[in-house]
Amino acid sequence: MKNRRERGGLFGLLARNYLLFTLVLLLLAGGVFALWNAWLLNVYQPADWPGLLGDHALNEGSYERLRHYLKGAGDAFAVYGADGRLVYATEENFDPHCPPEVLETVVPYGSSVETQAFEKLAEDGSRRFLVIRHFYGEGADGQEERVDAALLDQEYRVIFGGLGDGRSRYTPEEYAYLSGRRFPEDQLIRAEFTDTQGERRTILMREKRMGTEESYQSYLAARWIWLLFLPLYLAAAGAFIVWMRRKIGRPLRRLNEAVEAQARGQMVRVGDCGGPREIRQIGESFDRFADRLAESEGERKRLDEGRQKLIADISHDLKTPITVIAGYVDAICDGKVPPGEQEPYLRAIQSRAQGLTELINAFHEYSKVEHPQFVLQLERTDLCEYLRAYLAGKYDEIDLAGFTLEISIPERAVFCALDRMQFRRVLDNLLSNALRHNRLGTILFFELTQEEKTVLLRVGDNGDGIPPERAQTIFEPFVVGSEARSGKGSGLGLAITRRVMEGHGGEIRLEPHPRPGRSTEFVLTLPRMEG
Incomplete structure (x- = not known):
């Protein structure tokens, strides 16, 4: 690298050749000026x-x-x-x-x-x-x-x-x-x-x-004398252009060939293309660009693989209940199940159908929030009053499930721009996950605090917690509690929740270090409205 720097930069090359070209022009101009001055001395004679x-x-x-x-x-x-x-x-x-x-x-x-x-x-x-x-x-x-x-x-x-x-x-x-x-x-x-x-x-x-x-x-x-300067200048400029073409044009052609090869899909590197320092730096930047392009291609392949996995997960989630329903229906139709024993089978079919309906509804909601035209209907809302009303409506469900609720909500109003229906889906997803994945006696926490420009809503519990290997991808679609996808739920709830929070201008994150007494803690951030 040091040797390449010692060759000098484009400025040095241009400066040297410019000085040489200027010297030639000065010599030409000096000769023409001598002729012109002699003419003027002959034409203009001052008083004696x-x-x-x-x-x-x-x-x-x-x-x-x-x-x-x-x-x-x-x-x-x-x-x-x-x-x-x-x-x-x-x-x-x-x-x-x-x-x-x-x-x-x-x-x-x-x-x-x-x-x-x-x-x-x-x-x-x-x-x-x-x-x-x-x-x-x-x-x-x-x-x-x-x-x-x-x-x-x-x-x-x-x-x-x-x-x-x-x-x-x-x-x-x-x-x-x-x-x-x-x-x-x-x-x-x-x-x-x-x-x-x-x-x-x-x-x-x-x-x-x-x-x-x-x-x-x-x-x-005497202006006709200066017309001699034009052909002399053109000759000197032509010689300078030919010289500069040899010094700069060759490495630039090499760069152009590399760019054309890259356009054809060939991953090439320029290396040391020669020429002034700046052109060599362009070559090095091109190599870095080629490396980044290779990384981007690798990322594209990874996304394709993820998309294929997504399709496989959807197929698996749909195939399992459909297979069960089809098996039970075939058993009933073939007379393998006596009439008096068909009710359990029908109940199982009904349960699988309901689960399939919920899964399809989750797919539908996920496709809506991921659509570019997904728009929230925001309105000025007192978040404190909204949370009190929501938790009051959910209290019986939480109590019947054997869970305890601890709430910390300010008495004074805290205003945010909310889509009431979509934000309710956010709370429903977090609450249903907590009820589904924790045992009886778990305490649920809802805590609302204010900062200068934002509002923080902490939703947590002291249950079993989320496995560390799942914490990094918990907001990705189809991520559930088991790699085999045998757990309950579609794995789309938190992905929908994140998209809805982003639509509100906020975010949701899983706190890596929950507060004492809590095993899981989600932090929801919303912009605060004045007044």
């Missing part, structure tokens, strides 16, 4: 800001000559003087006046700064603004990174943190440039320079962010 800043025309104030550095449709720049006055702009949507304090909030050219701004509502309904700046730079120790964060109220006052610029409050214009909301679809950077007249000036450079319509059109223009 380094060339613009290095051109002498910028210092000379010949700003119109700098337009050729703008490549995209959304590229633009504007030049502001030291007082924030707009000197030149390639487009009209730049602010005509932008104070230096506002310009300082724009990310400087050449710096690696990423700014994010978020707006949310506080519990009092006022607005809050969270600004996060991520600085990437190279210090004395090499690459370094810093994150500054500031929380502003709706008046743009800093209430927590800071961005490292020493400000405790921003104007709406400063926050608009700081958060990028002034030009939400563009990326804005600034650079400072001194013109030929010695005046300090600031240039704002703006270009479209990636993901805008222009960039999207560029992506669409």
Whole structure:
């Protein structure tokens, strides 16, 4: 078993092959991406800001000559003087006046700064603004990174943190440039320079962010390159399928062959079918299922034998009285019995006929309670009053039989859902068995107790008791006090009793350890009704 576990499971097999397949796909995707990237670089050229800043025309104030550095449709720049006055702009949507304090909030050219701004509502309904700046730079120790964060109220006052610029409050214009909301679809950077007249000036450079319509059109223009990925993917997937078919398909076919053989009625076992751990476990489960099926087949044969025994018992119980009746009738008809001596024979015939009638009635009752459509007519009944009335009606019969009755029934009402007629049959069966199988002077016990949701009725006696070999099968049909079935009764009474109790939602059991002073004790359990 350990060796089979060490081979690994289905997850490990799939994981290994998946990683291999993924690696192949990554290599294919990398090659296609390289072609696609080369195409995009050829199609999309960003603005040449380094060339613009290095051109002498910028210092000379010949700003119109700098337009050729703008490549995209959304590229633009504007030049502001030291007082924030707009000197030149390639487009009209730049602010005509932008104070230096506002310009300082724009990310400087050449710096690696990423700014994010978020707006949310506080519990009092006022607005809050969270600004996060991520600085990437190279210090004395090499690459370094810093994150500054500031929380502003709706008046743009800093209430927590800071961005490292020493400000405790921003104007709406400063926050608009700081958060990028002034030009939400563009990326804005600034650079400072001194013109030929010695005046300090600031240039704002703006270009479209990636993901805008222009960039999207560029992506669409290069989509044909990705079509190469489809045939390459299909080839890799085909190779992967063939490999997995060898690893998984073979043991699955073996399992399928075993299932088909089982369907044909052949008891087979799979054993070690190979493959991943999970498939081997299915094979082991199949073997266990085959074993259970064999056990079920054995149980079916046992039930068939029981059914045959049942038929034999019925035949025996019917044959014996019929044989006696036929023998006596033949003797009378053949003149072997003188007329004056026929009465004892007729009495015997009458007795056997009555016994046969009782046996047939018992068969009839047993067939009714075992029928799937057997339904009880339940009604709300005070069980205490019902038992008192029943035992009062049976008192003379018990007394004439030489038995003593001890009763323990609560004074207060205990309600249950009863079919009065069928529950009377339950009590009749238990009482008749006690009277039939015990000697004179036996004490009969009827004791009723309550539990939280059930009612317990204990019916017992201190007579001869039930043989231990019969106790386990006492509720089976045709079980009587003798293996030879020579005792009185049909052996169906307790089987009928159990079925009726189950129809009431309760049960009946033979107590293996009766209470002191009792040799036999049946415990009847019924659901209790409230009220």
